[in-house]
Amino acid sequence: MSRQTEQTRRITVPEIAGRKGGQKIVALTAYTTPMAALLDPLVDLLLVGDSLGMVVHGLPSTQGVTLEMMILHGQAVMRGSSHALVAVDLPFGTYEASPEQAFASASRLIAETGCQAVKLETHKGVARTIAFLVDRGIPVIGHVGLRPQASNADGGFKAKGRTEAERQQVLDDATAADLAGAFALVVEGVAADLADTITRNVNAPTIGIGASAQCDGQILVTEDMLGLFDWTPKFVRRYANLKETIQQATTTYADDIRKGTFPADEETYRLGTKA
Numbered sequence: 001m002s003r004q005t006e007q008t009r010r011i012t013v014p015e016i017a018g019r020k021g022g023q024k025i026v027a028l029t030a031y032t033t034p035m036a037a038l039l040d041p042l043v044d045l046l047l048v049g050d051s052l053g054m055v056v057h058g059l060p061s062t063q064g065v066t067l068e069m070m071i072l073h074g075q076a077v078m079r080g081s082s083h084a085l086v087a088v089d090l091p092f093g094t095y096e097a098s099p100e101q102a103f104a105s106a107s108r109l110i111a112e113t114g115c116q117a118v119k120l121e122t123h124k125g126v127a128r129t130i131a132f133l134v135d136r137g138i139p140v141i142g143h144v145g146l147r148p149q150a151s152n153a154d155g156g157f158k159a160k161g162r163t164e165a166e167r168q169q170v171l172d173d174a175t176a177a178d179l180a181g182a183f184a185l186v187v188e189g190v191a192a193d194l195a196d197t198i199t200r201n202v203n204a205p206t207i208g209i210g211a212s213a214q215c216d217g218q219i220l221v222t223e224d225m226l227g228l229f230d231w232t233p234k235f236v237r238r239y240a241n242l243k244e245t246i247q248q249a250t251t252t253y254a255d256d257i258r259k260g261t262f263p264a265d266e267e268t269y270r271l272g273t274k275a
């Protein structure tokens with residue numbers, strides 16, 4: 001047996017690509033080493049999403065996220081994981097100008113973090129950039145439908161598929177990314193029947209977020225799923241209430257300090273004194 005098969009081995013790009021119509025892809029976002037370490041054995045794919053700008057840095061949108069931020073968090077997630085495939089988002093302004101700009105940014109993400117793939121928000125014009133990266137050995141996940149980096153142009157975060165023209169646009173974006181060689185497609189915030197049509201019409205597995213259960217996998221922002229926030233998009237299911245857990249723990253900690261019961265004897269060093 002080779003050393004690699006004895007140890008845990010990361011899920012590969014071809015393994016995720018091969019999940020079309022098969023076992024569902026389980027994906028979550030991760031931004032830090034400890035969270036990555038907790039999620040890693042339980043999921044197939046960890047995404048270092050540019051949502052980290054909003055979720056951990058308090059920005060109002062994802063447009064202020066830099067490549068340096070993505071590299072720092074990508075490195076942290078790689079240190080905490082050994083099983084899941086790790087993909088990192090290309091942030092706003094680091095790939096749209098040209099395929100060459102995209103290659104420079106994507107190759108830095110791969111080289112400096114060790115991640116296996118990059119994700120970019122895609123419309124028809126980005127398809128030739130996807131082909132350019134894929135031709136040069138960089139696996140790409142496309143992201144269609146609600147594109148948070150386009151929130152200024154869209155007038156906010158708007159679900160897609162309200163008009164026939166919009167439905168055709170999103171389907172064209174998805175088909176173009178698929179033909180350009182994306183190995184998976186995130187489909188965000190689209191009408192369920194449109195997500196189904198996309199899933200049936202592309203070769204790449206689709207990973208839904210606010211899309212449809214017919215997608216080949218699902219992703220959520222981990223902090224949303226764990227119940228850290230009061231408001232979340234409609235598509236989030238809360239699987240825990242960490243906000244309440246953290247507030248209760250902190251309230252008890254504060255009470256103990258104020259009462260003088262923390263730290264106790266067993267939490268205190270009594271080192272004695274040597275002669």
Ligand SMILES: Nc1nc(=O)c2c([nH]1)NC[C@@H]1CN(c3ccc(C(=O)N[C@@H](CCC(=O)O)C(=O)O)cc3)CN21
Binds near residue numbers: 051
């Ligand atoms: N915490 C968090 N979760 C996310 O899923 C997420 C982020 N942050 N930041 C980056 C993007 C932004 N996302 C968003 C943000 C807002 C809506 C939103 O307002 N949705 C409305 C839809 C309104 C409509 O019908 O068009 C909703 O009510 O769900 C959706 C996705 C998804 N991403």
Ligand SMILES: CC(C)C(=O)C(=O)O
Binds near residue numbers: 051
């Ligand atoms: C929500 C996912 C798909 C994402 O792009 C992000 O976290 O930035």
Ligand SMILES: [Mg+2]
Binds near residue numbers: 049051089148
């Ligand atoms: Mg993103």
